[in-house]
Amino acid sequence: METQALLCLTLAFLFFSGAHSVTFTIKNNCPYTIWPGTLTGAGIPQLTVTGIELASGTSSAIDVPANWSGRMWARTLCSNANGKFTCGTADCASGQVACNGAGAVPPASLVEFTLGGSGGQDFYDVSLVDGFNLPVSITPQGTGCQSSSCPGNVNQVCPPDLAVKGSDGSVIACKSACEALSQPQYCCTGDFGTPDKCPPTQYSKIFKDQCPQAYSYAYDDKTSTFTCPTGANYLVTFCP
Numbered sequence: 001m002e003t004q005a006l007l008c009l010t011l012a013f014l015f016f017s018g019a020h021s022v023t024f025t026i027k028n029n030c031p032y033t034i035w036p037g038t039l040t041g042a043g044i045p046q047l048t049v050t051g052i053e054l055a056s057g058t059s060s061a062i063d064v065p066a067n068w069s070g071r072m073w074a075r076t077l078c079s080n081a082n083g084k085f086t087c088g089t090a091d092c093a094s095g096q097v098a099c100n101g102a103g104a105v106p107p108a109s110l111v112e113f114t115l116g117g118s119g120g121q122d123f124y125d126v127s128l129v130d131g132f133n134l135p136v137s138i139t140p141q142g143t144g145c146q147s148s149s150c151p152g153n154v155n156q157v158c159p160p161d162l163a164v165k166g167s168d169g170s171v172i173a174c175k176s177a178c179e180a181l182s183q184p185q186y187c188c189t190g191d192f193g194t195p196d197k198c199p200p201t202q203y204s205k206i207f208k209d210q211c212p213q214a215y216s217y218a219y220d221d222k223t224s225t226f227t228c229p230t231g232a233n234y235l236v237t238f239c240p
Contacts, residue, residue, distance in 0.1 A: 107131020152210030
Protein backbone atom coordinates (compact mmCIF):
# COMPACT_ATOMS: atom_id res chain seq x y z
CA MET A 1 0.00 0.00 0.00
CA GLU A 2 2.86 2.38 0.81
CA THR A 3 4.41 1.75 -2.61
CA GLN A 4 1.08 2.37 -4.34
CA ALA A 5 0.55 5.59 -2.37
CA LEU A 6 4.06 6.77 -3.28
CA LEU A 7 3.38 6.04 -6.94
CA CYS A 8 0.16 8.07 -6.81
CA LEU A 9 1.96 10.99 -5.20
CA THR A 10 4.70 10.80 -7.83
CA LEU A 11 2.19 10.81 -10.67
CA ALA A 12 0.35 13.74 -9.11
CA PHE A 13 3.62 15.65 -8.82
CA LEU A 14 4.48 15.00 -12.47
CA PHE A 15 0.98 16.05 -13.52
CA PHE A 16 1.17 19.42 -11.80
CA SER A 17 4.91 20.08 -11.96
CA GLY A 18 4.67 21.70 -15.38
CA ALA A 19 7.27 19.27 -16.84
CA HIS A 20 4.78 18.65 -19.65
CA SER A 21 2.63 21.72 -19.85
CA VAL A 22 0.68 23.85 -22.28
CA THR A 23 0.85 27.63 -22.23
CA PHE A 24 -2.32 29.67 -22.55
CA THR A 25 -1.74 33.31 -23.39
CA ILE A 26 -4.79 35.36 -22.44
CA LYS A 27 -5.01 38.69 -24.25
CA ASN A 28 -7.31 41.64 -23.63
CA ASN A 29 -8.18 43.52 -26.83
CA CYS A 30 -11.19 45.17 -25.19
CA PRO A 31 -10.99 48.94 -24.61
CA TYR A 32 -11.38 48.41 -20.85
CA THR A 33 -10.06 46.21 -18.06
CA ILE A 34 -11.31 42.63 -17.77
CA TRP A 35 -10.81 39.92 -15.15
CA PRO A 36 -10.33 36.45 -16.72
CA GLY A 37 -11.12 33.38 -14.64
CA THR A 38 -10.34 29.66 -14.93
CA LEU A 39 -12.17 26.56 -13.76
CA THR A 40 -10.65 23.07 -13.89
CA GLY A 41 -13.05 20.19 -14.51
CA ALA A 42 -13.08 16.42 -14.04
CA GLY A 43 -12.48 16.55 -10.29
CA ILE A 44 -8.86 17.65 -10.75
CA PRO A 45 -7.34 20.29 -8.42
CA GLN A 46 -7.62 23.87 -9.63
CA LEU A 47 -4.77 25.70 -11.35
CA THR A 48 -2.54 27.92 -9.24
CA VAL A 49 -4.02 30.84 -11.21
CA THR A 50 -7.83 30.98 -11.14
CA GLY A 51 -8.33 34.70 -11.69
CA ILE A 52 -6.34 37.68 -12.96
CA GLU A 53 -6.79 41.34 -13.85
CA LEU A 54 -5.91 42.40 -17.40
CA ALA A 55 -5.79 46.04 -18.45
CA SER A 56 -6.71 46.91 -22.02
CA GLY A 57 -4.03 45.86 -24.51
CA THR A 58 -2.19 43.54 -22.11
CA SER A 59 -1.76 39.78 -21.93
CA SER A 60 -0.81 37.13 -19.40
CA ALA A 61 0.50 33.57 -19.75
CA ILE A 62 -0.79 30.63 -17.71
CA ASP A 63 0.82 27.17 -17.80
CA VAL A 64 -1.53 24.20 -17.47
CA PRO A 65 -0.93 20.42 -17.48
CA ALA A 66 -0.86 18.85 -20.95
CA ASN A 67 -3.98 16.79 -20.16
CA TRP A 68 -5.91 19.63 -18.54
CA SER A 69 -9.67 19.96 -18.95
CA GLY A 70 -11.56 23.10 -18.05
CA ARG A 71 -12.89 26.46 -19.10
CA MET A 72 -11.95 30.13 -19.13
CA TRP A 73 -13.98 33.32 -19.34
CA ALA A 74 -13.64 37.03 -18.54
CA ARG A 75 -15.50 39.16 -16.01
CA THR A 76 -16.37 42.80 -16.67
CA LEU A 77 -17.43 45.87 -14.69
CA CYS A 78 -15.68 44.67 -11.54
CA SER A 79 -15.01 46.61 -8.37
CA ASN A 80 -13.79 46.05 -4.84
CA ALA A 81 -16.20 47.54 -2.34
CA ASN A 82 -15.99 47.03 1.41
CA GLY A 83 -13.37 44.33 0.91
CA LYS A 84 -15.53 42.27 -1.45
CA PHE A 85 -14.72 41.90 -5.14
CA THR A 86 -17.79 41.77 -7.42
CA CYS A 87 -18.38 41.98 -11.15
CA GLY A 88 -21.21 43.14 -13.37
CA THR A 89 -20.94 40.15 -15.73
CA ALA A 90 -19.62 36.58 -15.45
CA ASP A 91 -18.84 36.96 -11.73
CA CYS A 92 -17.56 33.79 -10.08
CA ALA A 93 -18.97 35.02 -6.76
CA SER A 94 -15.80 34.21 -4.83
CA GLY A 95 -15.55 37.71 -3.41
CA GLN A 96 -12.03 38.09 -4.78
CA VAL A 97 -10.10 38.19 -8.05
CA ALA A 98 -9.18 34.49 -7.72
CA CYS A 99 -12.19 32.27 -8.45
CA ASN A 100 -10.83 29.33 -6.40
CA GLY A 101 -12.94 26.63 -8.03
CA ALA A 102 -16.09 28.69 -8.61
CA GLY A 103 -17.48 28.94 -12.13
CA ALA A 104 -18.86 31.93 -13.99
CA VAL A 105 -22.35 33.10 -13.10
CA PRO A 106 -24.30 33.21 -16.40
CA PRO A 107 -24.47 34.88 -18.77
CA ALA A 108 -20.84 34.33 -19.74
CA SER A 109 -18.97 33.61 -22.96
CA LEU A 110 -16.88 30.50 -22.29
CA VAL A 111 -13.85 28.90 -23.91
CA GLU A 112 -13.65 25.17 -23.14
CA PHE A 113 -10.72 22.77 -23.49
CA THR A 114 -9.99 19.07 -23.15
CA LEU A 115 -6.25 18.67 -23.74
CA GLY A 116 -4.67 15.31 -24.52
CA GLY A 117 -8.01 13.76 -25.37
CA SER A 118 -9.04 10.85 -27.55
CA GLY A 119 -6.69 10.02 -30.41
CA GLY A 120 -3.96 12.34 -29.15
CA GLN A 121 -6.10 15.39 -29.86
CA ASP A 122 -6.92 18.56 -27.99
CA PHE A 123 -10.59 19.53 -28.17
CA TYR A 124 -11.68 23.15 -27.83
CA ASP A 125 -14.71 25.33 -28.40
CA VAL A 126 -16.31 28.69 -27.74
CA SER A 127 -19.60 28.20 -25.93
CA LEU A 128 -22.55 30.57 -25.62
CA VAL A 129 -24.73 27.90 -23.99
CA ASP A 130 -24.44 29.90 -20.76
CA GLY A 131 -25.13 33.16 -22.59
CA PHE A 132 -22.82 35.92 -23.81
CA ASN A 133 -20.90 38.76 -22.26
CA LEU A 134 -17.82 39.28 -24.46
CA PRO A 135 -16.54 38.36 -27.93
CA VAL A 136 -13.67 35.82 -27.67
CA SER A 137 -11.43 33.66 -29.85
CA ILE A 138 -9.15 30.63 -29.48
CA THR A 139 -6.04 30.42 -31.69
CA PRO A 140 -3.69 27.40 -31.60
CA GLN A 141 -0.09 28.63 -31.78
CA GLY A 142 2.59 27.31 -34.14
CA THR A 143 0.28 24.86 -35.88
CA GLY A 144 -2.00 24.71 -38.87
CA CYS A 145 -4.98 24.06 -36.63
CA GLN A 146 -8.13 26.09 -37.08
CA SER A 147 -9.03 28.96 -34.81
CA SER A 148 -12.46 29.21 -33.22
CA SER A 149 -13.96 32.63 -32.75
CA CYS A 150 -17.02 34.47 -31.54
CA PRO A 151 -16.32 37.90 -33.03
CA GLY A 152 -19.84 39.31 -33.00
CA ASN A 153 -21.30 41.41 -30.20
CA VAL A 154 -24.48 39.55 -29.26
CA ASN A 155 -25.32 42.30 -26.77
CA GLN A 156 -26.13 44.63 -29.66
CA VAL A 157 -28.87 42.30 -30.97
CA CYS A 158 -29.99 40.69 -27.69
CA PRO A 159 -33.79 40.36 -27.40
CA PRO A 160 -35.25 42.35 -24.49
CA ASP A 161 -36.38 39.21 -22.65
CA LEU A 162 -32.78 37.92 -22.59
CA ALA A 163 -30.97 41.21 -21.94
CA VAL A 164 -28.99 42.05 -18.80
CA LYS A 165 -28.65 45.81 -18.38
CA GLY A 166 -26.10 47.88 -16.53
CA SER A 167 -26.69 50.86 -14.31
CA ASP A 168 -26.76 53.16 -17.35
CA GLY A 169 -29.42 51.07 -19.09
CA SER A 170 -27.09 49.61 -21.71
CA VAL A 171 -27.05 45.86 -22.42
CA ILE A 172 -23.96 44.36 -20.74
CA ALA A 173 -24.74 40.66 -21.29
CA CYS A 174 -27.28 38.40 -23.01
CA LYS A 175 -28.82 35.40 -21.25
CA SER A 176 -29.41 32.09 -22.93
CA ALA A 177 -33.06 31.29 -23.58
CA CYS A 178 -32.73 28.36 -21.20
CA GLU A 179 -31.65 30.59 -18.32
CA ALA A 180 -34.08 33.40 -19.08
CA LEU A 181 -37.21 31.37 -19.86
CA SER A 182 -36.56 28.04 -18.06
CA GLN A 183 -38.51 25.98 -20.60
CA PRO A 184 -37.44 22.47 -21.68
CA GLN A 185 -37.48 23.25 -25.40
CA TYR A 186 -34.76 25.84 -24.79
CA CYS A 187 -32.81 23.79 -22.23
CA CYS A 188 -32.96 20.48 -24.17
CA THR A 189 -34.38 18.69 -21.14
CA GLY A 190 -37.36 16.40 -20.51
CA ASP A 191 -39.18 15.54 -23.73
CA PHE A 192 -36.59 17.65 -25.57
CA GLY A 193 -33.58 15.79 -24.17
CA THR A 194 -32.15 14.39 -27.42
CA PRO A 195 -30.62 16.14 -30.46
CA ASP A 196 -33.46 15.13 -32.79
CA LYS A 197 -36.04 16.63 -30.42
CA CYS A 198 -34.13 19.80 -29.55
CA PRO A 199 -33.38 21.70 -32.76
CA PRO A 200 -32.18 25.32 -32.91
CA THR A 201 -34.71 27.92 -31.75
CA GLN A 202 -35.31 31.51 -32.77
CA TYR A 203 -33.21 32.53 -29.77
CA SER A 204 -30.23 30.23 -30.41
CA LYS A 205 -30.20 31.37 -34.04
CA ILE A 206 -29.56 34.95 -32.87
CA PHE A 207 -26.39 33.75 -31.13
CA LYS A 208 -25.41 31.58 -34.10
CA ASP A 209 -25.82 34.39 -36.59
CA GLN A 210 -23.37 36.52 -34.63
CA CYS A 211 -20.94 33.70 -33.87
CA PRO A 212 -21.24 30.85 -36.42
CA GLN A 213 -18.36 28.84 -34.90
CA ALA A 214 -19.64 28.96 -31.31
CA TYR A 215 -22.01 26.65 -29.47
CA SER A 216 -25.36 28.42 -29.52
CA TYR A 217 -27.28 25.73 -27.59
CA ALA A 218 -26.68 22.30 -26.06
CA TYR A 219 -26.66 20.18 -29.24
CA ASP A 220 -24.76 22.53 -31.51
CA ASP A 221 -21.79 20.14 -31.87
CA LYS A 222 -21.23 19.75 -35.60
CA THR A 223 -20.04 23.29 -36.30
CA SER A 224 -18.61 24.17 -32.90
CA THR A 225 -16.04 21.60 -31.70
CA PHE A 226 -12.48 21.89 -33.00
CA THR A 227 -9.40 19.68 -32.60
CA CYS A 228 -5.63 20.04 -32.76
CA PRO A 229 -2.86 17.48 -32.17
CA THR A 230 -1.83 17.48 -28.52
CA GLY A 231 1.11 19.73 -27.71
CA ALA A 232 -0.03 23.08 -29.11
CA ASN A 233 -0.07 26.27 -27.06
CA TYR A 234 -3.15 28.51 -27.25
CA LEU A 235 -3.93 32.20 -27.49
CA VAL A 236 -7.28 33.22 -25.98
CA THR A 237 -8.25 36.73 -27.04
CA PHE A 238 -11.14 38.70 -25.59
CA CYS A 239 -12.61 41.25 -28.04
CA PRO A 240 -10.65 39.78 -30.98
